[in-house]
Structure formats: C-alpha cells, structure tokens
Amino acid sequence: MERLQFEMFANEILSRLPTKCVGRLRCVSKQWRYELSSHLFASIHYRRMANNLNRKVMMLTKTSIDNHNLIGGTLEISSRKIISFPVDTHLSNLIFLVSQYGIILMCIQWRPDELIIWNPTTNQLVNLCDKKPKKIFDLREDAVGIYMDSSNDLKILLLQRRKDDVIPRMYSRKTSEWKTLNFLKGADYGSSLYWWSSGTLCNNVLYFPSPHYWTPAKSYTIAFDVESEIFSKVSIPQHTGVVGRQNRDP
Structure with missing residues (x-):
C-alpha cells in the first residue's frame, strides 16, 4: 500500500x-x-x-551538443547549455536517427553496426548492438523508429534490408531483447532502389516513407500499427497536375 x-x-x-x-x-x-x-x-x-509551451531544442555542432530554451516559439541563444556525451568520440561522427519521449536513437560513424539509445537528461546510454544478434544495424540500408506500447514499454522497431528481403526486429527495453516480426509478402520491399526514412509516430502508427530513386510513381509508405504489430503498405498520392481554378465572373 x-x-x-x-x-x-x-x-x-x-x-x-x-x-x-x-x-x-x-x-x-x-x-x-x-x-x-x-x-x-x-x-x-x-x-x-x-504540453508545456516552454520547450527545449538540442543542437548538434562540430564541437558541442547544445541545449537551448524555446519559449513561445523563440529560441533563446543566451540559455545555451552544453551537454556532455558519454562516449569518447568526435561529435562529427554522431548521427541522430530519430527521437521520441526525450530519448534519442543514434549511431556513430566509423563504428560499424552500432545502434545506440541515449537519454540526454540522465546521460545514460545503451548500445543495442551489444545484444544478440550482433552486427544488426546498417546505416545505408536500414530504418528505425521509436514507440511506447500500451504497457509503457519503450520499443525500437528496426527494418533490416538483407539480400532483397526486409527483416523487421523489435527491441524491448523491459526485456532488453530483440524479437523478429512478420513482414509483408511481395517483391521490391527490400530493393536497394528505395530509400528508407526513419519512422514517424502518429496515432499509434509508425510510418516509414520509402521513395523510389528513379521512379516516383513506385514510391510508397510502410505503416506499422504498434498495438497489433501488423505492417501495411500505404500508397503515396500522385501529382495530378491540377493547380487550381480561378473564379470567373458570371
């Protein structure tokens, strides 16, 4: 009690x-x-x-990680505070992939396969590639997203592209383990001609835009429902060439 x-x-x-x-x-x-x-x-x-109108903005420069106050939509440069990073590496090697819930998912260039969760507030860091399977992340081929499930478990969704196949893996912070999910059936999902974006969370769905390099009409978006853990394909509306109509006098 x-x-x-x-x-x-x-x-x-x-x-x-x-x-x-x-x-x-x-x-x-x-x-x-x-x-x-x-x-x-x-x-x-x-x-x-x-929901607080006074927020903070984190800025990554070549020499420091800066934290600024954002009050009423205005950036206060005078509020700058430098945040230390818990890994000894040049800041130019850091790549911020996606952030959610005050957590940043990132990787370090020149250290293959490192996928890292960093909490700037507590300065705690977890290298997800210390868990099995190792060599799990490829910056050039894979996409990642962060979400919180109904049990308040922070999870990482990783879409691996391997030999023209897509292997979705989900990491749970509660269990500190990865598990493999089922992906969509069909061709071209793992094609290297598609560029994968980091996941954007909206209404309990993670969206991964996948534009085609040469043929925009082939572009699509992968949607992942975080509750049902089911993937779906969302077509991207094509431009019709209609700009608008001008009003004319009768």
Whole structure:
C-alpha cells in the first residue's frame, strides 16, 4: 500500500516538475530513484512536458551538443547549455536517427553496426548492438523508429534490408531483447532502389516513407500499427497536375 501511494504521488505530482528537478529528486533515496526511473513515470512526465509551451531544442555542432530554451516559439541563444556525451568520440561522427519521449536513437560513424539509445537528461546510454544478434544495424540500408506500447514499454522497431528481403526486429527495453516480426509478402520491399526514412509516430502508427530513386510513381509508405504489430503498405498520392481554378465572373 505504501509503495502504491508513493507511485501515485510520483505520477500525479512529481511528474509535473521540470526535468532538472526530477533528476535531483532521484538522489533522495533508492525508492525515489527506482520510481522516478520507471518506464511509466518517464512516459507520464514526457507527455506532461510535451504540453508545456516552454520547450527545449538540442543542437548538434562540430564541437558541442547544445541545449537551448524555446519559449513561445523563440529560441533563446543566451540559455545555451552544453551537454556532455558519454562516449569518447568526435561529435562529427554522431548521427541522430530519430527521437521520441526525450530519448534519442543514434549511431556513430566509423563504428560499424552500432545502434545506440541515449537519454540526454540522465546521460545514460545503451548500445543495442551489444545484444544478440550482433552486427544488426546498417546505416545505408536500414530504418528505425521509436514507440511506447500500451504497457509503457519503450520499443525500437528496426527494418533490416538483407539480400532483397526486409527483416523487421523489435527491441524491448523491459526485456532488453530483440524479437523478429512478420513482414509483408511481395517483391521490391527490400530493393536497394528505395530509400528508407526513419519512422514517424502518429496515432499509434509508425510510418516509414520509402521513395523510389528513379521512379516516383513506385514510391510508397510502410505503416506499422504498434498495438497489433501488423505492417501495411500505404500508397503515396500522385501529382495530378491540377493547380487550381480561378473564379470567373458570371
């Protein structure tokens, strides 16, 4: 009962505090650190902060990772704070692939197959390629997306393109394991003539645009329903050449 009461206190009250304050409160005790580090609290806190008009923007330069306040749509340069990165590498080697829930999914150039989850607030980092199977990510061929399922488990969806086939793998932060999903049947999904974009999350669906290099009419989008874990193909509307009609006097 005591733990349940504290969990309600954390989710309903502490989740409304700024990120910096939450980070300090994690040092109060082991219980506070445990509750304020949970997937559920992180999800609730992110959603509350997302509705805040005062947001922050992270900027990656050649020499630093900068954090700025964004107040009322205006970037405050004077609020600049430098964020340290927990890996000893030149910042020009970092590639930010996609971000969601305050988490950044990224890779490091010149280190083959490294796919990394980084939380800039806590400065915690997990190399997903330390898990089986290894050599899992190819920057030139693969696409990734982040989402939170109904159980508040942060998951990574990876679309691997191997020998003209697409192998979808899903990583769970709760279990720290990968599992293979079923993909669509049909030709050309793994063709190297398609360029894969990172996934965009909208209404519990991840969308992966896949434009064709030479023939725009062949372009399509792969949609992934995060609840049913089912893929579907969405055709991209083609340009009809109709610009508009001008009003004419009768």
